[in-house]
Amino acid sequence: MFGSTWKKTIGALAVATGMAAAGQAAAEDTKVGFVYVGPISDHGWSYMHNVGREAIEKELGLTTTYVESVNEGPDAERVITKLAKDGHNLIFTTSFGFMNQTLKVAKRFPNVKFEHATGFRRSDNVSTYSARFYEGRYVVGHIVGKMTKTNTIGYIASFPIPEVIRGINATILGARKVNPDVQIKVVWVNTWVDPGKEGDAAKALIDQGADVIMQHTDSPSPLQVAQNRGVWAVGQASDMKTFAPKSQLTAIIDNWAPYYVARAKAAMDGSWKSEDTWGGFKSGMVQLADYNEAIPADVVKLAEEVRVGITDGSIHPFAGPIKNQAGEVIVPEGEVADDKTLLGMNFYVEGVQGELPQ
Known part of the structure; x- marks a missing residue:
């Protein structure tokens, strides 16, 4: 009886240890990059995307990188390409004007997952997301x-x-x-x-x-x-x-953090897939x-x-x-x-x- 219980306990510990090791490996293997159209000090659009990036680090312990004040056009393609070459396997590009550049780079890096904010063009490794x-x-x-x-x-x-x-x-x-x-x-x-x-x-x-x-x-x-x-x-x-x-009557707040955390988790556990998300009040x-x-x-x-x-x-x-x-x-x-x-x-x-x- 004691031996059976002990074997079960050892087995459970082994499974838990294995899951923890797998989770640690997933965290080590997932590197997330962000491209912002403005400075994170704008206290508006890019600031709130950066709050979401920080939530990924805090809640998931992942390594993240960001590049701010990126012009829409050739500069964006250069920055996105560099993030992909540097080993980022999940990249968020956070402005409408980054759409074509995101798709172009994604075609060259089929094993990298891309998320484009406010756009409408997708591919197997490019998702889109926006808020209502x-x-x-x-x-x-x-x-x-x-x-x-x-x-x-x-x-x-x-x-x-x-x-x-x-x-x-x-x-x-x-x-x-x-x-x-x-x-x-x-x-x-x-x-x-x-x-x-x-x-x-x-x-x-x-x-x-x-x-x-x-x-x-x-x-x-x-x-x-x-x-x-x-x-x-x-x-x-x-x-x-x-x-x-x-003077401020109220403010319309873009709450990106839950979405960013969820998508990073999906990249970690292998459930990520290309999709379109358009959330509003109901989703928070x-x-x-x-x-x-x-x-x-x-x-x-x-x-x-x-x-x-x-x-x-x-x-x-x-x-x-x-x-x-x-x-x-x-x-x-x-x-x-x-x-x-x-x-x-x-x-x-x-x-x-x-x-x-x-």
């Missing part, structure tokens, strides 16, 4: 539609790609649900992060009557300008309250920062009802009827825009001022 940021912007639209006194929202936009256009449209759709007179004015800065350009754009929009500043760029400069000029603002990608505690990939205490209680209640509705599926930000600037019905009443329409969005809806750059 527009869900957060739709909720914020309800807030800013209530908070504006001038009925003018200023929006600092980076590049005219579907992801950015969706955010602008979602904002005005939400705002006009509570305030049919509101409009959005857009300034395109053609950069993801440039504090000087972003700040100048915020000043120009305020000079044009905007009393709320939103952005799809990555530095806190617009919020700082907003606070200096005494208008409201919304943080981008992370909670930027420390930069504008009086999109979150909202605490609401400014200056927001009236009834507006907070409304915002939370919309957030909960999006999460449980009872509310869709792009539910019809939706018209474009020309007054043409794009989404009929009783229907919602499907993901194909959202992913290819190349038009402004009613309420957005100016022409969409081509």
Whole structure:
């Protein structure tokens, strides 16, 4: 009896030791690389991707590497190639403009796994992932539609790609649900992060009557300008309250860490496969920062009802009827825009001022 129990115990210990050794080997064999379009000090997009990278190190004990402020184009291909050559077998490329370069390098390194953020092209060793940021912007639209006194929202936009256009449209759709007179004015800065350009754009929009500043760029400069000029603002990608505690109404937070940890685990245990992920409130990939205490209680209640509705599926930000600037019905009443329409969005809806750059 004792001998049998002892053998079982020894066997269990051997299995546990073997599993631990295998796990250690998997950790040693998995090297993760990240490519950022901006600096990790931007306190926005790249900053939050780097928070996710740090979560991989903390939770899984893996070795990670990052390269920041990489230009979209030949520089990106060079950086991605070097990471692959240096033994990184899981590489995250975190900007839309890295898509073609990621696919090109992936073709040359079929044994390396690649993850491309916000893109739409995949291959056997390239996955894509993004967040439904527009869900957060739709909720914020309800807030800013209530908070504006001038009925003018200023929006600092980076590049005219579907992801950015969706955010602008979602904002005005939400705002006009509570305030049919509101409009959005857009300034395109053609950069993801440039504090000087972003700040100048915020000043120009305020000079044009905007009393709320939103952005799809990555530095806190617009919020700082907003606070200096005494208008409201919304943080981008992370909670930027420390930069504008009086002006920030809330912030749309990109929560990448759980996804990064899960995908790194999959690479370690062999379950990784090419797939597309597009998460929102329900998955926790999109979150909202605490609401400014200056927001009236009834507006907070409304915002939370919309957030909960999006999460449980009872509310869709792009539910019809939706018209474009020309007054043409794009989404009929009783229907919602499907993901194909959202992913290819190349038009402004009613309420957005100016022409969409081509």
